[in-house]
Amino acid sequence: MNFYQKVLKLTKKIPKGKVATYGQIASMISTPRAARLVGWALHTGANKHHAPWQRVINSQGMISTTCLDHPKELQAFLLKKEGVKVKENQGNYFIDLKKFLWQPKK
DNA sequence: AAGGTGACTAACA
DNA sequence: ATGTTAGCCACCT
Numbered sequence: 001m002n003f004y005q006k007v008l009k010l011t012k013k014i015p016k017g018k019v020a021t022y023g024q025i026a027s028m029i030s031t032p033r034a035a036r037l038v039g040w041a042l043h044t045g046a047n048k049h050h051a052p053w054q055r056v057i058n059s060q061g062m063i064s065t066t067c068l069d070h071p072k073e074l075q076a077f078l079l080k081k082e083g084v085k086v087k088e089n090q091g092n093y094f095i096d097l098k099k100f101l102w103q104p105k106k
Numbered sequence: 107a108a109g110g111t112g113a114c115t116a117a118c119a
Numbered sequence: 120a121t122g123t124t125a126g127c128c129a130c131c132t
Contacts, residue, residue, distance in 0.1 A: 003129060022114055026128095033127045039113035040130075046113095058114060065113045072113090111131085118124080 003034065004041030011042065011051040017083040018102035019055045019095050028104070035059075043067060054078040061097040 001009075006029045014020050022035040031037070038056065046053035054075040058064045063072040063086075076086040076093040084100050086093050 026114085031128070033115085034129075035114040035127080036112055037114090037128055037130085040111090040128095041113095043113055044130085053113085056113080059116090063113085067113060070113070075113095109132090112127105112129105114127085116124105116126090119122085 003029070003031070003037055004044060007038050007041035008045055008049045008051045011046065011053065011056055012049075013104075014052055014055045014102050016052075017100070019057055019061075019079070019084060019097070019100050020102040021057060021059045021061075021097075023059055024102075025056060039064075043070070055082075055084075055102070057095055061095045061101075063093040063095075 007025060010025055010028055022038040023032065025038045026032055026034045042051065042053040042056055063075050065072045065075060072093050076088070079086050079095065084095060086095055
């Protein structure tokens with residue numbers, strides 16, 4: 001299975017109302033340094049694989065989408081809709097990782 | 107086949 | 120503490 005398919009598969013496991021970081025996802029796939037690939041994977045096939053791409057954010061808990069096709073405001077909207085509190089700050093959106101970070105039990 | 111790129115991170119200045 | 124720079128790994132040209 002390709003790396004990015006693992007990412008998508010794992011992304012689908014993120015429970016509603018929680019978020020995960022790229023590095024976290026990468027680590028779970030056993031490739032801790034491939035955080036960039038995670039972002040790339042989501043950018044590539046999240047939508048078409050029905051994966052909750054909005055629940056994946058960077059290590060700072062900030063929405064870092066640079067792609068115009070996936071507006072961060074949309075991501076923020078989807079998250080709020082799921083019960084995640086998103087705080088806006090100067091055009092950027094932040095999530096409180098202390099509260100909403102997905103902590104899977106192994 | 108080789109080099110460039112990216113929804114990232116962490117280390118430095 | 121904020122701003123830059125350098126690694127990272129798999130895909131694309």
